[in-house]
Amino acid sequence: MRIVVLLKPVPDPGEERLGDDGRLDRSVSAVINGNDEYVLEAALKLVEAHGGDVTLLSMAPDNLTDPIRKALAMGATRALLVSDPALAGSCAWSTTQVLAAALRTLEFDLVLAGDDTSDGGAGVVAAGVAALLGLPYLSRAQRIEPVDGGIRVERLSPTGHDVLEAVLPALVVGTQLLGEPRYPTLRGIMGARSKEIAIRTLAEIGLGDGAVGGARATTALLEALPPSPRNAGRIVREPDPTVAAAAIVGFLVERRAI
Amino acid sequence: MAGGIWVVGEVDGAGALTKLSREAATAGRALGEASGREILGVVVADEPDAAAASLADFLPNVLAVRAAEAAGRAAAAVVASRVAALAAAADASPAYFLLGATPDGRDTAGMLSARLGIGVLANATSLAWESATGVVPDGPRVEVQPWGGRIQTRSGFTADAGIILLRPNMVAAAPLAARGRVADGPSGSVSDVPVVRVVERVVVESPGPSVEEARVIVSGGRGVGGPGGFVALTELAGLLGGAVGATRAAVDAGWAPYAIQIGQTGKTVKPALYLGFGVSGAIQHKVGMQTSDTIVAVNSDPDAPIAEFADLFVIGDQAAVVAALTAALRARAG
Amino acid sequence: MTPVRALGRLTPDQRAIRDAVRTLARERVAPRAAQIDRSAEFPQDLRELLAEQGILGLPFPERHGGLGADLLTICLAIEALSAACATTGLILAVQELGALPLLLAGSEEQLGRFVPGLASGRDLIAFALTEADAGSDASGVRARAVRDGETYVLSGVKRFISQGSVASLITVFAVTDPEADRHHRMSAFVVETASPGFSVSRLEHKMGIRGSPTAELLFDGVRVPAANRLGAEGDGFSLAMRTLDRSRPGIAAQAVGIAQGALEAAAAYAGQRRQFGRTIGEFQLVQGLLADMDARTEAARQLLYTACEEIEAGAPDAARWSALCKLVAGDAAMAVTTDAVQVLGGYGYLDDYPVERMMRDAKITQLYEGTQQIQRLVIARALLAHAR
Numbered sequence: 001m002r003i004v005v006l007l008k009p010v011p012d013p014g015e016e017r018l019g020d021d022g023r024l025d026r027s028v029s030a031v032i033n034g035n036d037e038y039v040l041e042a043a044l045k046l047v048e049a050h051g052g053d054v055t056l057l058s059m060a061p062d063n064l065t066d067p068i069r070k071a072l073a074m075g076a077t078r079a080l081l082v083s084d085p086a087l088a089g090s091c092a093w094s095t096t097q098v099l100a101a102a103l104r105t106l107e108f109d110l111v112l113a114g115d116d117t118s119d120g121g122a123g124v125v126a127a128g129v130a131a132l133l134g135l136p137y138l139s140r141a142q143r144i145e146p147v148d149g150g151i152r153v154e155r156l157s158p159t160g161h162d163v164l165e166a167v168l169p170a171l172v173v174g175t176q177l178l179g180e181p182r183y184p185t186l187r188g189i190m191g192a193r194s195k196e197i198a199i200r201t202l203a204e205i206g207l208g209d210g211a212v213g214g215a216r217a218t219t220a221l222l223e224a225l226p227p228s229p230r231n232a233g234r235i236v237r238e239p240d241p242t243v244a245a246a247a248i249v250g251f252l253v254e255r256r257a258i
Numbered sequence: 259m260a261g262g263i264w265v266v267g268e269v270d271g272a273g274a275l276t277k278l279s280r281e282a283a284t285a286g287r288a289l290g291e292a293s294g295r296e297i298l299g300v301v302v303a304d305e306p307d308a309a310a311a312s313l314a315d316f317l318p319n320v321l322a323v324r325a326a327e328a329a330g331r332a333a334a335a336v337v338a339s340r341v342a343a344l345a346a347a348a349d350a351s352p353a354y355f356l357l358g359a360t361p362d363g364r365d366t367a368g369m370l371s372a373r374l375g376i377g378v379l380a381n382a383t384s385l386a387w388e389s390a391t392g393v394v395p396d397g398p399r400v401e402v403q404p405w406g407g408r409i410q411t412r413s414g415f416t417a418d419a420g421i422i423l424l425r426p427n428m429v430a431a432a433p434l435a436a437r438g439r440v441a442d443g444p445s446g447s448v449s450d451v452p453v454v455r456v457v458e459r460v461v462v463e464s465p466g467p468s469v470e471e472a473r474v475i476v477s478g479g480r481g482v483g484g485p486g487g488f489v490a491l492t493e494l495a496g497l498l499g500g501a502v503g504a505t506r507a508a509v510d511a512g513w514a515p516y517a518i519q520i521g522q523t524g525k526t527v528k529p530a531l532y533l534g535f536g537v538s539g540a541i542q543h544k545v546g547m548q549t550s551d552t553i554v555a556v557n558s559d560p561d562a563p564i565a566e567f568a569d570l571f572v573i574g575d576q577a578a579v580v581a582a583l584t585a586a587l588r589a590r591a592g
Numbered sequence: 593m594t595p596v597r598a599l600g601r602l603t604p605d606q607r608a609i610r611d612a613v614r615t616l617a618r619e620r621v622a623p624r625a626a627q628i629d630r631s632a633e634f635p636q637d638l639r640e641l642l643a644e645q646g647i648l649g650l651p652f653p654e655r656h657g658g659l660g661a662d663l664l665t666i667c668l669a670i671e672a673l674s675a676a677c678a679t680t681g682l683i684l685a686v687q688e689l690g691a692l693p694l695l696l697a698g699s700e701e702q703l704g705r706f707v708p709g710l711a712s713g714r715d716l717i718a719f720a721l722t723e724a725d726a727g728s729d730a731s732g733v734r735a736r737a738v739r740d741g742e743t744y745v746l747s748g749v750k751r752f753i754s755q756g757s758v759a760s761l762i763t764v765f766a767v768t769d770p771e772a773d774r775h776h777r778m779s780a781f782v783v784e785t786a787s788p789g790f791s792v793s794r795l796e797h798k799m800g801i802r803g804s805p806t807a808e809l810l811f812d813g814v815r816v817p818a819a820n821r822l823g824a825e826g827d828g829f830s831l832a833m834r835t836l837d838r839s840r841p842g843i844a845a846q847a848v849g850i851a852q853g854a855l856e857a858a859a860a861y862a863g864q865r866r867q868f869g870r871t872i873g874e875f876q877l878v879q880g881l882l883a884d885m886d887a888r889t890e891a892a893r894q895l896l897y898t899a900c901e902e903i904e905a906g907a908p909d910a911a912r913w914s915a916l917c918k919l920v921a922g923d924a925a926m927a928v929t930t931d932a933v934q935v936l937g938g939y940g941y942l943d944d945y946p947v948e949r950m951m952r953d954a955k956i957t958q959l960y961e962g963t964q965q966i967q968r969l970v971i972a973r974a975l976l977a978h979a980r
Contacts, residue, residue: 013522014541016405034523069608093377096368116364118522118545120404120411122380122423127334127368136452137335137369140361142516152457155332156361156517159271160462164332166454176523177516183616186646186659189608218377218420220393223412227403227549230567237560237573244574245582248554249590251570255552257474257531258498258587566864 001052001146003043004108005076006099006126008033009060009067010119018224023089023214024119026060032067035114037181039174042144043112044075044182050146053077055106059087059098062199072192073184079195080106084202089214092121096128097212101205103133110151111135111171112144126173136166142177261353261418262296263289266341266366267313267320268358269303269333271459275312277471278358280431282424283316285385286356287434289398292387295353300344300443302337304329307440314438316431323443332454334362338369339451344443345374354398359423367421377415380423383528388414398422406522406545425528426471462515466492467501469518474500474531475550477520479543480507481536481557481576488513490580491535497587503527505543521546535576539564556580601897602668609650609661610668616645617676625677628803629949634758635803638680642673643713651688651695656707663838664900667845671893674849675856678953679803681849683716685842686754686804689961690717692835693763693780697823706761706782717782718759719839720750720809721832727752728966730765731774731829735811737766737781744768744781744821746814749793752960756807757792760785764811765828778828782820789814800952833911838903840914840961844896844921847957851889851925854932854950858882861936861945872935881935885928892917892924912974918957919967925954 009030011017019025032040043054054076056068062083072079082102087094103111111130116123130137136151142161143154150167156175184192202208210216234251238244252258265286267279283299290297299313299320310322323344328336345351355370357363359381371378384401394414400422401412469475476495478488488502495502504514506521520527521543532550537543539555539562547553548567555568556576565571572579602610620641628635642648650666652658661669666688674681691710694702694717709715726732735748746766756762761782768779783790794808823831859882862873872878899917903910929951933940940947958964 013406013545014408016408018409038523066604066608066611069604070612073608073612091377092368093371093375096372100372115523118405120402122367122378123364124368124371124378124380127338127365128372130452131335131338131369131372134450134452136454137365138332138454139334139365154460157271157459158468158517160460162332162456163458163460164454165457166452170452170454175516176519183645184612185644186609186612186650189612190605190659192608193605218416219379219413220416221411221413222391222394222399225410227407227410230569233553233565233567233569233571235565235571235573239574241574241578241582242586244556244572244579245586248556248570248572248579248583249586251554252531252552255569257552561864
């Protein structure tokens with residue numbers, strides 16, 4: 001199976017901040033988006049079981065390769081990074097166009113993407129990519145397995161799960177239930193040195209005409225504030241649970257919560 | 259004429275309109291009034307009538323689109339395809355689309371964005387119509403709290419067009435005094451959607467109240483110690499009219515289903531009241547719930563990180579306190 | 593954890609390895625550290641984790657299944673592990689120490705026989721030089737290896753041998769020529785602990801690194817093939833000294849790691865603990881303590897990294913570099929952990945918090961692989977040799 005995993009380098013959760021230009025500061029050290037690690041693990045397991053290879057696809061500034069190297073160290077085969085100064089400040093719509101254009105330059109059976117991104121992403125890009133490329137789209141996957149000529153996915157539903165099937169090539173969005181991602185072994189880390197990270201500009205994927213990027217953002221951040229501070233909390237150390245419970249009830253009444 | 263506002267209703271597994279769609283319709287009506295734009299409800303399903311009728315309780319005009327190709331198929335792509343086609347064919351094409359921020363809603367929004375070439379603002383906790391400022395025209399302004407609530411943002415669209423995904427409980431659903439009209443959408447089937455067949459629907463558990471919609475959440479973490487502890491939490495949640503939530507640790511241990519996991523790789527919630535029992539409040543969980551209005555936590559570890567941001571932190575044995583609290587609440591009710 | 597970046601001097605591979613070990617340390621090792629100390633049990637699960645992740649392969653040549661890492665990279669890994677648990681960091685440090693005589697003086701045939709098992713982590717190796725009456729004065733070794741055809745018969749007792757009870761291979765230093773002078777009478781052997789006559793006669797109860805078994809080893813007529821002798825007869829003492837020149841940075845790395853762990857614990861506590869209406873981190877006396885702790889830790893770290901680079905580059909004064917970094921780091925670890933307990937005040941004295949364990953763990957870095965006093969002798973000797 002030739003699998004492409006959409007991988008987003010994001011700030012370490014908890015370290016996100018806005019730069020002076022009002023955009024997400026991408027100069028802080030980056031990690032693999034948490035949800036992307038689950039689908040990467042699923043991709044690695046699929047090729048271990050059924051053969052094939054895993055290509056990483058990212059859209060990011062080209063100095064953020066540490067997360068891509070980590071993903072290569074985990075076992076991905078190669079990476080394609082679309083990087084262009086025009087992309088700074090891109091919205092989800094631009095990202096969708098760019099990833100779709102990059103995918104048009106690749107051959108694949110399956111595209112995997114994570115549920116949403118921890119840096120404030122809307123979680124809509126993968127669906128948009130599927131629509132642009134006319135790919136069957138299967139989201140909320142807790143299990144992915146190839147079947148004859150196609151793919152079967154267990155999709156989480158409010159009451160349990162639905163079993164979906166579609167032909168390949170397809171795009172699947174996965175969840176944490178696909179399984180814990182492996183640690184990159186040190187051997188993997190040292191082997192990743194020789195794996196390819198191909199860097200492409202917008203022009204090289206056919207989007208050099210200024211149709212996408214920060215200048216064409218569909219949304220604009222107008223204001224960003226720290227949230228209203230919480231008042232300092234109360235701490236109660238009370239060994240008698242009945243007294244502790246009464247304290248909680250009193251507090252809830254005071255706050256009009258009950 | 260300036261483009262209207264379409265509220266795309268979501269239909270649940272039983273063919274009914276979701277509660278969040280009613281809230282979206284109410285919010286859409288308010289936006290319509292503030293902006294002077296026409297508002298329309300749209301329901302796309304293989305059997306849309308019941309949901310369309312419900313949506314008409316909230317909107318003056320609703321279009322029921324019978325999409326035969328939706329039967330036995332994953333819904334979002336069909337909805338997006340039909341709505342996009344309707345929008346393109348409409349005499350006055352819509353400028354804005356409102357949907358609930360559910361998994362299907364996000365999927366539909368992403369596909370609509372790609373098909374129509376317009377932007378998306380997701381996870382709105384507040385929505386208003388405002389006049390133009392430097393970079394944005396007259397239009398909707400959306401408040402979102404990304405990064406686990408560490409920042410509060412207000413955003414708009416750079417063109418007079420966009421898709422907005424609304425979080426639960428942003429507004430209370432308010433029906434119209436007089437029910438609106440339902441018209442049938444164009445018939446026929448559309449075949450530009452790649453087929454994703456639903457081969458089987460597996461029902462594993464009866465759904466408890468959704469954590470995302472609940473006003474009260476009773477949540478358990480590693481300190482709960484086992485599935486039995488969650489039985490006690492379920493009872494307590496029932497007394498408070500709330501939902502049960504869980505941390506990643508409890509879900510990984512198999513004590514609670516992933517559907518109620520709150521946190522970085524689970525759900526984000528903003529209830530009026532969050533009670534955490536045996537929850538440490540480490541960042542994986544914290545980012546999913548720290549914007550709750552009131553946070554009460556019980557933990558035997560005095561240094562649990564949750565102590566730093568809880569409004570009331572009780573150092574004690576969570577099982578004993580849950581039992582005592584349940585008894586105390588029963589006594590108040592009785 | 594506060595970020596420790598060292599962007600300037602580490603290669604991308606070194607950074608990636610350090611970050612990977614650090615993640616493992618934070619997620620898998622740190623949660624076990626208190627329990628390892630309390631139970632004083634060797635953490636077999638973490639030993640297996642280190643083996644699986646290839647960490648135990650770092651010191652070994654690639655052609656025999658290792659990762660061929662340089663000294664700095666090995667020390668980065670020891671440092672990262674030790675910040676979470678000094679006992680776990682020691683597993684890698686001892687694996688390197690025990691194997692160094694083999695790596696420095698072993699023949700290709702010996703490397704081929706022993707290294708694959710060591711690199712995969714299937715075999716642990718310990719370093720047995722010290723005896724009850726031969727500590728700082730290593731030349732006072734009395735264990736005896738008598739040649740008998742193609743074997744040696746090994747008799748004696750070794751004391752204070754780290755991981756001696758869990759290793760399957762022991763590098764043993766024994767006298768082969770009692771008539772020769774003190775620095776030429778010993779040879780080094782790789783001994784398999786499955787051999788008849790080998791036993792663990794005692795396990796010590798220690799102040800710190802309690803999960804690392806410190807054993808007294810009895811060799812009672814153990815037959816060792818001559819093919820297991822490392823280098824020539826009489827090379828033992830100089831091989832031991834050359835080993836320590838490369839292994840002392842590993843202990844310095846352990847010490848820097850312990851200091852870093854204590855510093856982070858103290859800083860986190862200072863940011864949370866409130867007294868007199870504010871966090872104690874807002875008080876200047878506490879800030880002063882923390883700043884001095886950071887300065888000492890960072891200075892020790894940078895000296896360690898420099899020493900690793902110098903030794904790896906073949907510096908003729910490797911002994912001086914090795915002793916300098918171990919001296920500075922050991923004293924830094926003791927000072928920083930003591931101050932960490934101070935920052936936590938009364939709570940720092942309780943085992944509810946990790947700093948008292950870190951303080952107990954730190955002490956050994958001033959004692960083993962050469963006491964701080966021995967390090968000073970090594971440094972002074974090097975200085976005075978140049979001064980002549």
